[in-house]
Amino acid sequence: MKKNVIKIFTLFMFFSFSSLYASGPAADAFSHEASTKKVETYQTQSFSEMIDGFINSTGVKAFMSPNLDELSSHGEKMSDFHKSWGRIIMILIAFLLFYLAIAKGFEPLLLLPIGFGGLLANIPVAGIAGPDGFLGIMYEMGLANQFFPILIFMGVGAMTDFGPLLSNPKTALLGGAAQFGIFGTLVGAVALAQYTSIFDFTLQQASAISIIGGADGPTSIFIASKLAPELLGAIAVASYSYMAMVPIIQPPIMKALTTDAERRIKMSTLRHVSRLEKLVFPIMVLVLAILVLPDATPLIGAFMFGNFLKESGVVDRLSDTMQNALINIVTIFLGLAVGSKLAADQFLVADTLAILALGVVAFSAGTAAGVIMAKIMNLFPGNKINPLIGSAGVSAVPMAARVSNKVGMEYDRSNMLLMHAMGPNVAGVIGSAVAAGILISLFS
Amino acid sequence: METNLVVEGLKFMGLGMGAVFLFLIVLIFLMGMMSKIVHKFFPEVQPSAGSSSSSAQNNQKKVVAAITAAIKFHRES
Structure with a gap:
């Protein structure tokens, strides 16, 4: 047993050394050709120097005494805190996201890729979120130009x-x-x-934060990357975590704003909708x-494209791809690209706390406004509306509609509100x- | 003069909510008109519903007949 281990070890050493020597001259020649400014030739090192060099390139060293010249993925200087403890805190936050996604079931489809992207983005030395790292490439490929959220919208439409x-x-x-x-x-x-003097949001940043209240992940990412890319990570994480917490945030607000009689209102059954109407x-x-509002057409156009293909009924293959394969692939890319914005120097700032706080306010205000609107509509003659479906006006499809249904069932087992709540739900999208189109038009 | 951000925000809110409601109210009217037009000129034919219910009735009659026959047979024997 012991002999075998030694054998394998020596074999391994032999190969690693031989490959090192073999690649030496080749790399030498390459660097001569490639860089004319800085001629770096490979110099033979003693073994102790190699070990020294290796130790200097380890992650432990990078965390403990960060390289002074290391730049963030934006090519800006970072504070020592963001290079050492900041990264460790961010990695722990990534673990927290894993926990929320796996153990608590909070939007795992997005929080897992985002969390893992955040973990990768905070690795020192490797620069995965930098312009040449694969997260950086994904970000440039589809988030910086708002391409991924549009693709997601297509799938949601379908x-x-x-x-x-x-x-x-x-x-x-x-x-x-x-x-x-x-x-x-x-x-x-x-x-x-x-x-306050702590926070200094511009109107653009404030708009990007407030879109969290739309409770629509792709829309928030779309707006954030357009108006305030520096806040994208925090906005996306806040948006998706609160969407996952809709069943916790909404019911108390819904119950506080309605009376017992209102919660028991039964709505007339929905009429049949013909296929042509849907088309x-x-x-x-x-x-x-x-x-x-032509400024809203990128989002609405993609959404309606997906929906049109679905309702046409003749291109099931395409609509099926959009609903499954395409949206899954884009979700992976989108999540990782958003995760690349969870680098310590961008996330561990006071603004993030304000964004998380404002996000809850936005969700609650949207829920309350929907419920109050339903009560106002009940003042007019016509079929009465159960105010509990007002909360489904925040998009969060179909979670918000399910919450309306669940709260309604708590008061009357026979009151099925799900399909009634889907109406405001899709109208919310x-x-x-x-709203996103208006914000864009105001800044263009 | 420094711009008051809060006033700007309120202006955004007025315009934004106004536009969202305008869009949706126009949409509600269009939906109503559209469904009227569709129902008037392109009524959806549902032949399957009628035939299936009548065949179900026939089935039930057959079942009733079979049961009565069975009861009769049982009593006679």
Whole structure:
């Protein structure tokens, strides 16, 4: 046993040395040709020098006494804290995201890639999130130009059924009201910037943060990478973690704003929606967006493209690919690219705390606005609306609708609100895409 | 003069909420019109529903007949 180990070890040493010597001259010749400015020739080193060099290149050394000249992935100087303890804290945060995703089931599809991307981005020396690292390449490939969120929107469109909205159109107003979460938080964020000296958000940054209130992951990433790429990591993490926490955040607000009688309101059954209506709807929304708000058409266009293919019924292969293969592949890339923004120098700043706090405010405000809007609509004659479905106006499809259904069932076992809540839910997606388009148009 | 960010934010809110509601209200009207037009000019034919229910009724009649026959046979024997 012992002999074998020694044998393998010596064999290994032999190979590693021989390959080192073999590659020496070749590398030498290459560097002569490639760099004319700095001629670096390989010099033979004694074994102790090699060990020294190796120790200097280890991660332990990089964490303990960071290289003074090391630059962040943006080519900026980093503080010593961000290079040493900051990275360790970020790696622990990545572990926390793994825990939340695996043990608690919080949006594992996104939090796992984001968390792992964050782990990789905080490795010293390797520079995985830098311009030449694979995370950096993914970021440049699809996040810096907002390509990935658009692709995700296509897939979401192919998964969406507008039937419930078409059969009860006025519930779209609930999806509009919930967008108050976005704009209310925008005011909150700029107020923080105006009246405190710690935070200094520009209007662009405030807008990017407030879009968390739309409860729509791809939209938040789309806006953040357009208006405030430096806050992208924190915004994406806040957005997806709060979306996962919808079942915890929403019910108390919904219960506080409604009376027992309102929660027991039964809604009339949804009428049948013909196939032609479903087929015309995506085109109609897109035409409306073209006429009213062309800035929103990248998002709405991709969304409606996916939906149109699904409803057409003749390209099941394409719609199936968008719903499964495409969205899965893009989710991997998107998650890792967002994770690359979890580098310590960008995440461990005071702004992140403000973003996490404002995110909760945004979600709560959107939920409350949806519920209140439903109560206002009940003041008018016509079919009564159960205010519990108002909370589904924040997008978060289909989680928010499920929450409405669950809370409704708590008070009346026979009251099925799920399909009624899907109406405001999908209207919320359109609403937040419109809100995003408005924010973009204001800054262009 | 330094711009007051909060006032800017409130302006954004007014415009934003206004535009979102405008978009959705127009959409609600369009949806209503569209479904009226579709129902008027392209009513969805549902032949399968009618035939399936009548065949179900036939089935039930057959079952009833079979049961009565079985009962009769049982009593007679």
